Amino acid sequence: MLKLVGVKKTLGTQPVLRGVDLTIPSGKLTTIIGRSGEGKSVLLKHMIGLLQPDEGQVWVGDVDISRLRGQPLNEVRKRFAMLFQGAALFDSMSVFENVAFPLKEKLRMKGPEVAARVDEMLEQVGLAGMGHKFPAELSGGMRKRAGLARALVMRPEIVLFDEPTTGLDPLMAKAIHELITTMQRTFGFTAVMVSHEIPEIFFLSDYVAILKQGRIAVMAPPAEFIRTTDPEIQEFISVGGPVVLSGAAASS
Amino acid sequence: MRPPFRFIQFVKQLHFIGYKSTFVVVLTAGFTGMVLALQGYYTLRKFGSEGLLGSAVALSMIRELGPVLAALMVTARAGSAMTAEIGIMRITEQIDALDTMAINPFQYLIAPKVVGGLIGVPLLVALFDVVGIYGGYLVGVDLLGVNAGSYWTSIESAVEWKDIYGGILKSISFGLIISWVCCYKGFYTRMSAEGLGSATTEAVVLSSVVILVWDYFLTSILL
Numbered sequence: 001m002l003k004l005v006g007v008k009k010t011l012g013t014q015p016v017l018r019g020v021d022l023t024i025p026s027g028k029l030t031t032i033i034g035r036s037g038e039g040k041s042v043l044l045k046h047m048i049g050l051l052q053p054d055e056g057q058v059w060v061g062d063v064d065i066s067r068l069r070g071q072p073l074n075e076v077r078k079r080f081a082m083l084f085q086g087a088a089l090f091d092s093m094s095v096f097e098n099v100a101f102p103l104k105e106k107l108r109m110k111g112p113e114v115a116a117r118v119d120e121m122l123e124q125v126g127l128a129g130m131g132h133k134f135p136a137e138l139s140g141g142m143r144k145r146a147g148l149a150r151a152l153v154m155r156p157e158i159v160l161f162d163e164p165t166t167g168l169d170p171l172m173a174k175a176i177h178e179l180i181t182t183m184q185r186t187f188g189f190t191a192v193m194v195s196h197e198i199p200e201i202f203f204l205s206d207y208v209a210i211l212k213q214g215r216i217a218v219m220a221p222p223a224e225f226i227r228t229t230d231p232e233i234q235e236f237i238s239v240g241g242p243v244v245l246s247g248a249a250a251s252s
Numbered sequence: 253m254r255p256p257f258r259f260i261q262f263v264k265q266l267h268f269i270g271y272k273s274t275f276v277v278v279l280t281a282g283f284t285g286m287v288l289a290l291q292g293y294y295t296l297r298k299f300g301s302e303g304l305l306g307s308a309v310a311l312s313m314i315r316e317l318g319p320v321l322a323a324l325m326v327t328a329r330a331g332s333a334m335t336a337e338i339g340i341m342r343i344t345e346q347i348d349a350l351d352t353m354a355i356n357p358f359q360y361l362i363a364p365k366v367v368g369g370l371i372g373v374p375l376l377v378a379l380f381d382v383v384g385i386y387g388g389y390l391v392g393v394d395l396l397g398v399n400a401g402s403y404w405t406s407i408e409s410a411v412e413w414k415d416i417y418g419g420i421l422k423s424i425s426f427g428l429i430i431s432w433v434c435c436y437k438g439f440y441t442r443m444s445a446e447g448l449g450s451a452t453t454e455a456v457v458l459s460s461v462v463i464l465v466w467d468y469f470l471t472s473i474l475l
Binding site for chain 1: 346353
């Protein structure tokens with residue numbers, strides 16, 4: 001469903017992506033890891049057409065979006081949602097209005113129909129009764145939950161998560177991770193997450209990919225990934241503590 | 253400009269650009285009219301033409317000072333806020349969020365501001381002209397003793413429709429300049445607090461300079 005072929009991108013004079021080849025499995029949670037400044041968020045933005053590659057293609061289904069603009073790109077984007085690092089909630093709107101926004105703007109839904117769908121979504125992310133609050137009144141974790149509700153309210157096929165737990169305490173980060181995996185399993189969307197939360201992501205993800213020197217060095221299920229022999233990658237994934245795998249992944 | 257037309261967004265912008273600038277425009281207009289009357293009175297008295305004070309104040313306000321000063325006030329108050337608002341939305345990825353929702357940010361964010369500027373600025377200029385003329389009346393008639401009848405009569409005989417059309421044309425083009433420049437600077441701001449500060453300053457300076465330069469060329473065409 002989502003495939004990057006030979007994607008290269010230079011920002012200013014700095015080459016960031018040097019030929020990324022990556023196929024994201026449908027209906028699975030794939031996490032992209034890598035050192036800071038490697039271009040993980042840049043890679044994620046290519047997947048939804050916020051950035052266009054200097055070379056290479058980005059395939060969403062059978063559409064190459066690497067050169068698309070305007071309405072044709074928007075048609076493809078309707079299949080996506082994205083949770084930004086800072087949640088990117090509209091600060092002039094309440095939580096309810098933020099979540100209702102895509103329903104009103106894109107589906108032209110109105111009144112009780114919108115309210116029912118938004119309330120249901122807020123309840124699923126643990127923000128029931130918080131709809132009247134404004135983003136400035138929310139904690140970091142609550143903002144991420146509200147952002148997640150807004151991302152999922154349109155029932156997207158593909159959801160991109162850009163460092164969803166950055167700036168959160170470990171307990172809140174764990175809660176957000178659990179929420180993402182629960183939602184992914186409930187709705188069955190294809191999820192791509194950029195994260196620094198090692199080793200936790202090995203427990204959560206179906207696939208892990210590492211971006212190294214502008215290329216995907218390894219992409220594999222967690223159990224296979226941790227057996228990589230590259231000493232740099234081994235050091236990178238074990239520096240935060242021992243890698244813990246989910247039961248199914250460990251047995252495989 | 254393509255559908256969907258966002259009427260509520262447009263009304264919000266008209267309220268922000270127009271209504272919320274009313275106080276500063278009225279204050280500026282009042283004192284501008286008053287100082288014009290003061291200066292004009294002592295100049296005209298040398299020629300024994302105090303009776304023409306009304307026309308001097310009104311023509312200055314309608315042709316030049318109304319459109320230019322109101323536009324500069326709107327730039328300082330609303331234009332800078334437009335740049336800051338859009339710039340913060342850019343830095344906090346709210347504009348990217350609109351993009352990911354397949355909502356055109358130009359259509360959603362920029363178009364209502366441009367239309368708000370196109371309609372709001374001419375309304376403020378009209379207000380500026382009226383308040384300025386009354387400010388001149390206050391000083392010229394009530395303070396300096398110019399005959400009230402001659403103040404209004406000289407305005408009626410001197411001001412022509414082409415002066416008013418010229419003022420309207422100027423104010424519409426200034427509204428476009430302010431909203432266009434300020435939205436552009438905010439939309440393409442650098443991704444830092446310093447970048448946003450510079451963008452806001454540049455927006456105000458560039459809008460003001462373009463307004464003054466464009467005013468000269470438009471005046472030379474209209475005369």
